[in-house]
Amino acid sequence: MPQKTVYLGPFVHTTPNRDLDICESGAVGVDEQGKIAFIERSVSQDGSYSPKQGWESAKVVKIRGQGFFFPGFIDTHTHAPQFPNAGLFGSTTLLSWLETYTFPTESRFSSTSFAHRVYSRVISRLLSHGTTTAAYYATVHVPATTLLAELCLKAGQRAFVGRVCMDTLSPDYYRDASADAGIAASAESVSAIRALDPKGDLVAPIVTPRFAPSCTSPAMHGLAELAKRENVRIQTHVSENDGEIALVKKLFPDSEDYVDVYATHGLLGDTTVLAHAIHLSDREVKVLTETKTKVAHCPCSNSCLTSGAAGVRRLMDAGVDVGLGTDVSGGYSPSILEEARQALLVSRHVAHNSGGERAKLHVGEALYLATRGGAKVLGLEERVGAFEVGMEWDAIRVGLDEVPEEGEGERELEGPVDIYGHESWEDKVAKWVYCGDDRNTLAVWVKGRLVHERDGKTSNGVNGTS
Amino acid sequence: MPQKTVYLGPFVHTTPNRDLDICESGAVGVDEQGKIAFIERSVSQDGSYSPKQGWESAKVVKIRGQGFFFPGFIDTHTHAPQFPNAGLFGSTTLLSWLETYTFPTESRFSSTSFAHRVYSRVISRLLSHGTTTAAYYATVHVPATTLLAELCLKAGQRAFVGRVCMDTLSPDYYRDASADAGIAASAESVSAIRALDPKGDLVAPIVTPRFAPSCTSPAMHGLAELAKRENVRIQTHVSENDGEIALVKKLFPDSEDYVDVYATHGLLGDTTVLAHAIHLSDREVKVLTETKTKVAHCPCSNSCLTSGAAGVRRLMDAGVDVGLGTDVSGGYSPSILEEARQALLVSRHVAHNSGGERAKLHVGEALYLATRGGAKVLGLEERVGAFEVGMEWDAIRVGLDEVPEEGEGERELEGPVDIYGHESWEDKVAKWVYCGDDRNTLAVWVKGRLVHERDGKTSNGVNGTS
Numbered sequence: 001m002p003q004k005t006v007y008l009g010p011f012v013h014t015t016p017n018r019d020l021d022i023c024e025s026g027a028v029g030v031d032e033q034g035k036i037a038f039i040e041r042s043v044s045q046d047g048s049y050s051p052k053q054g055w056e057s058a059k060v061v062k063i064r065g066q067g068f069f070f071p072g073f074i075d076t077h078t079h080a081p082q083f084p085n086a087g088l089f090g091s092t093t094l095l096s097w098l099e100t101y102t103f104p105t106e107s108r109f110s111s112t113s114f115a116h117r118v119y120s121r122v123i124s125r126l127l128s129h130g131t132t133t134a135a136y137y138a139t140v141h142v143p144a145t146t147l148l149a150e151l152c153l154k155a156g157q158r159a160f161v162g163r164v165c166m167d168t169l170s171p172d173y174y175r176d177a178s179a180d181a182g183i184a185a186s187a188e189s190v191s192a193i194r195a196l197d198p199k200g201d202l203v204a205p206i207v208t209p210r211f212a213p214s215c216t217s218p219a220m221h222g223l224a225e226l227a228k229r230e231n232v233r234i235q236t237h238v239s240e241n242d243g244e245i246a247l248v249k250k251l252f253p254d255s256e257d258y259v260d261v262y263a264t265h266g267l268l269g270d271t272t273v274l275a276h277a278i279h280l281s282d283r284e285v286k287v288l289t290e291t292k293t294k295v296a297h298c299p300c301s302n303s304c305l306t307s308g309a310a311g312v313r314r315l316m317d318a319g320v321d322v323g324l325g326t327d328v329s330g331g332y333s334p335s336i337l338e339e340a341r342q343a344l345l346v347s348r349h350v351a352h353n354s355g356g357e358r359a360k361l362h363v364g365e366a367l368y369l370a371t372r373g374g375a376k377v378l379g380l381e382e383r384v385g386a387f388e389v390g391m392e393w394d395a396i397r398v399g400l401d402e403v404p405e406e407g408e409g410e411r412e413l414e415g416p417v418d419i420y421g422h423e424s425w426e427d428k429v430a431k432w433v434y435c436g437d438d439r440n441t442l443a444v445w446v447k448g449r450l451v452h453e454r455d456g457k458t459s460n461g462v463n464g465t466s
Numbered sequence: 467m468p469q470k471t472v473y474l475g476p477f478v479h480t481t482p483n484r485d486l487d488i489c490e491s492g493a494v495g496v497d498e499q500g501k502i503a504f505i506e507r508s509v510s511q512d513g514s515y516s517p518k519q520g521w522e523s524a525k526v527v528k529i530r531g532q533g534f535f536f537p538g539f540i541d542t543h544t545h546a547p548q549f550p551n552a553g554l555f556g557s558t559t560l561l562s563w564l565e566t567y568t569f570p571t572e573s574r575f576s577s578t579s580f581a582h583r584v585y586s587r588v589i590s591r592l593l594s595h596g597t598t599t600a601a602y603y604a605t606v607h608v609p610a611t612t613l614l615a616e617l618c619l620k621a622g623q624r625a626f627v628g629r630v631c632m633d634t635l636s637p638d639y640y641r642d643a644s645a646d647a648g649i650a651a652s653a654e655s656v657s658a659i660r661a662l663d664p665k666g667d668l669v670a671p672i673v674t675p676r677f678a679p680s681c682t683s684p685a686m687h688g689l690a691e692l693a694k695r696e697n698v699r700i701q702t703h704v705s706e707n708d709g710e711i712a713l714v715k716k717l718f719p720d721s722e723d724y725v726d727v728y729a730t731h732g733l734l735g736d737t738t739v740l741a742h743a744i745h746l747s748d749r750e751v752k753v754l755t756e757t758k759t760k761v762a763h764c765p766c767s768n769s770c771l772t773s774g775a776a777g778v779r780r781l782m783d784a785g786v787d788v789g790l791g792t793d794v795s796g797g798y799s800p801s802i803l804e805e806a807r808q809a810l811l812v813s814r815h816v817a818h819n820s821g822g823e824r825a826k827l828h829v830g831e832a833l834y835l836a837t838r839g840g841a842k843v844l845g846l847e848e849r850v851g852a853f854e855v856g857m858e859w860d861a862i863r864v865g866l867d868e869v870p871e872e873g874e875g876e877r878e879l880e881g882p883v884d885i886y887g888h889e890s891w892e893d894k895v896a897k898w899v900y901c902g903d904d905r906n907t908l909a910v911w912v913k914g915r916l917v918h919e920r921d922g923k924t925s926n927g928v929n930g931t932s
Binding site: 345363406418420422 | 582584773775799897901
């Protein structure tokens, strides 16, 4: 159980309106359950801070030098077994990429020792980048999928873990034997993961049909029933690639469009996350809005696989909840900070090509998608994604480096962000978003528990926590 | 003077045909002048390497673990004084960005102490990312510009340093007083920089009209004459932004197009680098080809400032020499490795939107642009950009981390690239390009001199050099 703690110093998060909210001098009290008990916004930082009644013996974690507390990142869509392929996609697009890189690698997770090696690394990586919650696709293998959930729980990462269901148009060496076999294995996986964390405090199962082309109609119907019966969330892919969309049209000739395939199989709703959603028609967007279906925007992956550029503004304007997904190994980076950056860049391509100025995201919006937006996508908006009383302390401590006044030394180049001193608070946040990486993530907490800490020091000699 | 050295281990570079050339087991002998004296491609790496005659007492630098030697990166376009603004551009586009962020910051370089602080950091940053050659824009200030050249020379970085000329449509607080005053100051800057390194071994001046909108016709004519008289190279910008292009059309109504403005002022030719070149007509591309004018492709900057996506394949197919430029602070990253990544991503947006499959760059091509292509753009192709006998040893030592077989620890997360062991050599290079950063650049040499070394260790306990 974490110690009662007061986090003292600047904190930054986003508002429900997708703006930055910067508190330059705050105190956040976190209780033994990891819940935020109080927030003060104008606190003396000069050492004379006098704790509230009942908090006199609480631990104090204070920001020194340049830095701030920020909500933990939420990765609404990534594939844990594909991390060994990060950066490997050549010139492929979705369907050729699946055949060439993805299916062969995912099939290796019949070995739980290989799974242990990869999944341990994946979780360490994500935590080091400040990802406190992740929605993971695993593979078809039940034991390796359960292991992923176990490792998340052990590391203290909040996670949805989904056994992938795929019973058609997949290679013989890597697929479910039948719709029934796939549904049964998914049911088994749901039970096994739920048994690890019965209340779903940190880890929960998620029903995961791979995507319409690799699921038969009976499989999709069965998975929808499973999700409803067991009250678990659903994740899948939609409208990523032109070839994929054409294939879906051919496979499901009676459906109006790609979104309609999922609608008619009972797979849409406010507990469903669809990744990508790049090439949707107005009708499809309307269906997502009406069904309150959520979207995981994966701009890095979409650029890498030549999938196109999703118009996030259009989705948000239609009232669709959107979060960010790294979609490794379609995307190459495990970092949601990098994904926020890519969302900003891709929105500028959309703006230049067709969307106009309004299509551009600003830094606050990208950070909203990375935190509060992601929480909404995964149904966690009451618990994480921002700093509010009653929410849980999923947070990172960001450190930034000051450029020395005189001369230069190798030692000063620890982190990638350079603060010169002329920056406003908004500037500092923008510099972190565009230039920062895991070296700026000095400490990470989930539900009040410290789950990652950099052992190095920042250039100004400040420890990660103190 | 550097010690005679044999570099032993795998090396990777690109061919003139823009393909990767991977030598898994090489030896490169570098003499006291920093020149490559011999290259052997099938050398025993097991410790029994027997040196050639005359090289028995040479120092040996050996790759241990995962890694390879690679040519130093070449940044064909960046703005040293804008580094304090890296990441700060908000929702601006070129012209509003200049007014809001760039001119106010550049004007501060009337102070040489501020210049010293910034330029020291810039050079350290670029070297830490493996940039062994950079073409820098400075500011209008002669003393600060000379200081930049001095600091490059001291740090051992190869550089072209240009005093910026701008005598119109710029704010009163930051512009040349007249065309003549600007030309005279640029001439003074050329002399001062040449005096530092008379043979141009490392550092050379470069004539730098900011861009057509901020230069009068007399200023451009005068700068062209200066460049010709003093035999120095020229750098400027072209066709970056729609508003800029419209402005040029209005300012130079007698010119056929943007490229024609420079052509009629004598500013094109094989010693000229034009940055951006995004929205060129077929006629303009033809003129660049005919005049052998070079292009600096700056995809990160182009995305950030909503400038559009340059079709590099089209330029290369037309026979135009292209290199990469970080264009800080239009771009946010000082890294040419990141720029190579962005070139790959932007080429995929071009492919998706209009260019088709052929528009896509592959990893080898992006690395070609980052090294050999950049060398051609700056007229250094006989000296650097690849490993060939007679060329100079501008190189980086790349280190990659192996994922441990069992378990996981914080200590293993030193670098961002994960090698699992199943990767081909092409895979390893791709992983470095997509996932790597300065933590993978363990050592950097220019002309045989060690100019940067990470004092940390890689996960497998290997020192940067040994």
